[in-house]
Amino acid sequence: AQTVTQSQPEMSVQEAETVTLSCTYDTSESDYYLFWYKQPPSRQMILVIRQEAYKQQNATENRFSVNFQKAAKSFSLKISDSQLGDAAMYFCASGYSTLTFGKGTMLLVSP
Amino acid sequence: NAGVTQTPKFRVLKTGQSMTLLCAQDMNHEYMYWYRQDPGMGLRLIHYSVGEGTTAKGEVPDGYNVSRLKKQNFLLGLESAAPSQTSVYFCASSQTRSNEQFFGPGTRLTVL
Numbered sequence: 348a349q350t351v352t353q354s355q356p357e358m359s360v361q362e363a364e365t366v367t368l369s370c371t372y373d374t375s376e377s378d379y380y381l382f383w384y385k386q387p388p389s390r391q392m393i394l395v396i397r398q399e400a401y402k403q404q405n406a407t408e409n410r411f412s413v414n415f416q417k418a419a420k421s422f423s424l425k426i427s428d429s430q431l432g433d434a435a436m437y438f439c440a441s442g443y444s445t446l447t448f449g450k451g452t453m454l455l456v457s458p
Numbered sequence: 459n460a461g462v463t464q465t466p467k468f469r470v471l472k473t474g475q476s477m478t479l480l481c482a483q484d485m486n487h488e489y490m491y492w493y494r495q496d497p498g499m500g501l502r503l504i505h506y507s508v509g510e511g512t513t514a515k516g517e518v519p520d521g522y523n524v525s526r527l528k529k530q531n532f533l534l535g536l537e538s539a540a541p542s543q544t545s546v547y548f549c550a551s552s553q554t555r556s557n558e559q560f561f562g563p564g565t566r567l568t569v570l
Contacts, residue, residue, distance in 0.1 A: 348517075351500075380556050392501075392548065392561035399556075438500060444555050445491070445516060448500040 349374045351439055353449035360429045361457050367414075368424045368452045370439030379443045381415065381422045386451075387435040395437070398422065431456050459484050464549050464562035471539045471569045479534040479565050481549030489552045490532040491559065492516075492524060494545040501548065507532055508555070539569045 350373045360366035372381070383395040398406045398415050405413050410427045422441070426433055434456040439449040465480045481490065488509050493501040493516075503516030505524040513524045521543060523535045532551075536543060546566050550559040 382558070390546070390564050392550070394558045397558060440501075445503055445506055446559065447517075448493075448502070450498060450500040 349376075349442060349447040351441055351447050351449040353437075353439055353452050355452045356450075357453045357455065359455045359457065360426070360433075362429055362431060364429055365425060365427045366429055366454065368426075368437050368439075368454065370422045370424070370449060372420050372422060372439070372441040372447075374420070374441060376443050379441055381413075382440045382446065383411070383413070383422075383424045384438045384440060384448075385433075385435045386438065387432075392438075396424065426454075429456050431458065461485065462549055462551055462560050462562040464547075464565050466565060467563065468566050469568070471536075471567065473540060473569060475539050476535070476537050477539065477567075478536075479547055479549075479567075481532045481534070481551075481562060482530055483532075483549075483551040483560070484530065485551060485553070485560065486529070487551035487553050487560075488529075489555060489559075490526065491550045491552075492522070492532065492534045493548045493550065494518065495548060495564070496545050504534065504547075539567075541569045543567065544569045 352371045379400045381398040385393045414423045436451045440446040462483045491506040492504040507526040510529040549562040552559045
């Protein structure tokens with residue numbers, strides 16, 4: 348069975364600063380994908396970024412980037428120039444046929 | 459495009475009652491999923507489908523049944539609701555198993 352661990356239940360950052368959310372995973376699959384999803388108070392799940400495990404290059408989407416360390420099974424999310432709208436619960440997920448989600452990290456953003 | 463829609467958005471049941479949650483997607487996606495989200499637990503997969511007429515068990519399938527008679531619809535049934543099934547239920551769909559999953563808005567179910 349796959350496991351995904353997000354060791355930070357809550358993180359705080361000030362506007363315009365940078366924050367990194369941690370995620371580690373364990374899988375026996377040779378091919379898999381990794382995702383970060385954002386869930387604001389509206390409850391809607393929104394894709395932030397996707398990484399293919401066979402690609403060494405770290406994925407980037409505007410202010411969001413990942414640090415993918417395959418050997419360490421680590422997949423952290425870096426948010427640069429944080430904005431108030433980034434405040435949300437962030438979920439890390441991994442899998443191939445199906446996804447396993449972590450328990451989430453609540454990100455608080457202060458002015 | 460409406461994307462992924464879920465019906466109903468809220469529901470309160472008494473223990474032992476039955477109900478069906480409907481998920482519909484208009485993106486012609488092959489894969490569809492049902493998750494439950496409980497406080498502090500993240501999302502856990504209940505059942506999923508890899509195409510019309512197929513279903514498979516996820517991590518927490520007990521107490522639930524599903525059907526995918528039409529490609530665009532994925533139904534989640536509770537035959538005899540229990541308080542432990544109080545949760546927020548999310549449906550999702552994806553074109554392939556490796557692509558982004560698109561989520562519905564969720565259904566908040568309370569079982570008294």
